[in-house]
Amino acid sequence: MPVPESDLTPDELVARRFPGAVLPERSYRVDVAGIGIAVHEWGDPGAPVLFLLHGGFDFALTFSAFAPLLAAGGWRVVGWDQRGHGDSDHALLYGWDADIRDAIAVITTVTDRPAAMLGHSKGGSIGLQIVNAAPHLITRFVNLDGVPSRRPMPDVADHERTRMAATEVSQWLDHRRKISGHPQRRPGSLDELAERRRRMNPRLGLDWLRFLVTTGAHKSEDGWRWNVDSSLRMGGFGPWRPDWSVQYLAAVPIPFLGVLVGQAEPMGWETTLDSLRGVTRDEAGSS
Amino acid sequence: MTDVPDPSVTFVAHGRLHLALHELRGGTGPRLLLLHALGRATPDTVPSWLTDWPGPISGLDFTGHGRSTVPVGGGYSAELLMADVDAALAELGPCTVYGEGLGGYVALLIAGGRPTLVRGAIIDDGPGLVGGSADAVSPTAVRSLIRAAAGVSPDPWVLAELSRDVRPADYASTVTRLAVTGSELDDPISVVGSARPAWLRAVVEDPSVVVEDLDAALRRFAAQG
Numbered sequence: 453m454p455v456p457e458s459d460l461t462p463d464e465l466v467a468r469r470f471p472g473a474v475l476p477e478r479s480y481r482v483d484v485a486g487i488g489i490a491v492h493e494w495g496d497p498g499a500p501v502l503f504l505l506h507g508g509f510d511f512a513l514t515f516s517a518f519a520p521l522l523a524a525g526g527w528r529v530v531g532w533d534q535r536g537h538g539d540s541d542h543a544l545l546y547g548w549d550a551d552i553r554d555a556i557a558v559i560t561t562v563t564d565r566p567a568a569m570l571g572h573s574k575g576g577s578i579g580l581q582i583v584n585a586a587p588h589l590i591t592r593f594v595n596l597d598g599v600p601s602r603r604p605m606p607d608v609a610d611h612e613r614t615r616m617a618a619t620e621v622s623q624w625l626d627h628r629r630k631i632s633g634h635p636q637r638r639p640g641s642l643d644e645l646a647e648r649r650r651r652m653n654p655r656l657g658l659d660w661l662r663f664l665v666t667t668g669a670h671k672s673e674d675g676w677r678w679n680v681d682s683s684l685r686m687g688g689f690g691p692w693r694p695d696w697s698v699q700y701l702a703a704v705p706i707p708f709l710g711v712l713v714g715q716a717e718p719m720g721w722e723t724t725l726d727s728l729r730g731v732t733r734d735e736a737g738s739s
Numbered sequence: 740m741t742d743v744p745d746p747s748v749t750f751v752a753h754g755r756l757h758l759a760l761h762e763l764r765g766g767t768g769p770r771l772l773l774l775h776a777l778g779r780a781t782p783d784t785v786p787s788w789l790t791d792w793p794g795p796i797s798g799l800d801f802t803g804h805g806r807s808t809v810p811v812g813g814g815y816s817a818e819l820l821m822a823d824v825d826a827a828l829a830e831l832g833p834c835t836v837y838g839e840g841l842g843g844y845v846a847l848l849i850a851g852g853r854p855t856l857v858r859g860a861i862i863d864d865g866p867g868l869v870g871g872s873a874d875a876v877s878p879t880a881v882r883s884l885i886r887a888a889a890g891v892s893p894d895p896w897v898l899a900e901l902s903r904d905v906r907p908a909d910y911a912s913t914v915t916r917l918a919v920t921g922s923e924l925d926d927p928i929s930v931v932g933s934a935r936p937a938w939l940r941a942v943v944e945d946p947s948v949v950v951e952d953l954d955a956a957l958r959r960f961a962a963q964g
Contacts, residue, residue, distance in 0.1 A: 484812060485811060485812040485813065485896075486811030486812045487811060487812035535812070535814075543810065543811075543812055543814060544754070544755055544756055544802075544808065544810035544811070544814075545802070545810050545812070545813065545814030545815060545819060546814050547813075547814040547815065547816050547819075547900075549813075549814070549900060550812065550813050550814035553813070554812075611920070614913070614916050614917060614920055617913055617917060618851075618854075618917050618920075618921055621851065621852045621917065622852065622853070624818075624822075624852075625821075625822055625825045625852050625853065628753065628754060628822040628825065628826070629825065629826065629829060631754045631755075632752040632753060632754055632826065683754050683755070689818070690816065690818050690910075691904075691905045691906060691907050691910040692905070693907070
């Protein structure tokens with residue numbers, strides 16, 4: 453859970469009180485094969501369920517301003533922290549399949565009826581696979597910038613492309629060696645953590661980033677640290693192909709709304725509408 | 740992981756995992772690192788088909804296997820096991836890597852990831868060689884009702900996840916190129932088994948990959964040290 457207000461300094465308390473942000477009304481844990489997943493809810497418990505899937509390095513409480521609006525619209529809004537994120541357990545292993553498995557466990561624990569789902573970025577891509585793997589669980593799906601697609605390959609020679617791949621793999625292995633020392637995330641002041649996060653999401657306002665620190669980080673004697681597991685790393689490599697998500701998109705059997713972001717940023721997929729034309733039965737639209 | 744002391748086994752750290760590294764035979768000269776197949780573990784003694792190797796022989800228990808850490812909740816990938824091997828290489832230094840089944844696929848990956856530390860990779864038959872589809876597949880979520888007993892080795896999750904992981908042919912080709920272009924050895928990849936899943940067909944199509952019998956591969960890599 454977020455640091456209690458009683459443990460916040462006056463300046464931190466100002467950060468916590470972001471206009472419109474409301475902390476979850478109910479929080480609990482779901483055990484998924486030994487991994488504790490933190491689940492958070494906003495809204496009337498008797499209302500129709502809307503699941504929210506957060507993006508990579510985010511956490512359910514990044515929806516703290518959005519979720520109350522949805523709850524006011526008549527939804528029981530349910531989000532959870534993916535393994536290694538937010539208040540969920542740090543696992544020894546992380547993987548796409550594991551995230552999907554955790555998601556389906558949470559969904560089937562929360563309700564035995566089909567429900568609506570909204571996913572942002574990585575959460576949108578996970579949602580696409582859930583809709584394909586277990587379509588009976590989901591009634592409709594909103595995907596916010598969560599459709600990876602094939603990006604134009606840089607115009608480089610084959611040997612240069614091989615060199616780039618070699619660097620990517622060796623850097624990933626170097627990271628795996630580095631985390632054997634059980635490192636913690638780097639501590640800092642509330643503003644320092646907000647600034648670090650802004651490098652990943654440069655369009656987010658400083659006040660919102662400061663709020664996120666108070667809900668997604670913890671305090672110790674040497675400062676604040678983000679809760680996300682230090683063994684996790686941005687990017688990576690492997691057999692996964694971004695265009696597979698486009699195949700999943702083509703198979704979506706339920707009402708679907710996709711939103712693409714027009715501006716490039718470090719955490720974005722940069723998928724364009726052109727790359728998706730012809731994928732869906734109805735013409736894709738942008739917003 | 741077991742607490743029974745065994746001087747031939749040391750544990751190396753990979754993140755928060757502890758991996759059992761077995762010294763099957765000591766001595767001097769080029770070192771061979773044995774990578775077991777899916778659901779198996781390092782044998783207690785040097786297999787008869789490897790006894791002619793002229794130097795020391797080690798074996799690594801992958802995560803979720805043998806005496807290595809069995810995590811809760813799954814999340815395996817072949818790339819994670821490649822990093823297991825990298826942790827062993829950090830301890831042992833350069834090695835020729837011999838892999839059976841899944842270990843053969845991981846041997847290819849580490850040959851591409853650490854081409855200067857892998858003094859030849861030998862890919863042999865065994866459980867887990869085939870993997871899953873060469874294209875996108877449904878996630879293992881449908882198997883989420885597995886009731887894995889905590890700490891059991893081999894971990895049921897590793898059996899579920901790495902018997903069906905995606906192994907595209909072009910991915911295997913790229914890794915092969917990384918190994919060939921990054922290695923100081925001539926022809927650092929050897930395929931000695933008979934099975935040819937799609938990813939391995941792509942590997943043997945590379946002109947620098949040698950298809951030969953095991954004894955020839957061992958002699959060739961031992962001579963290059």
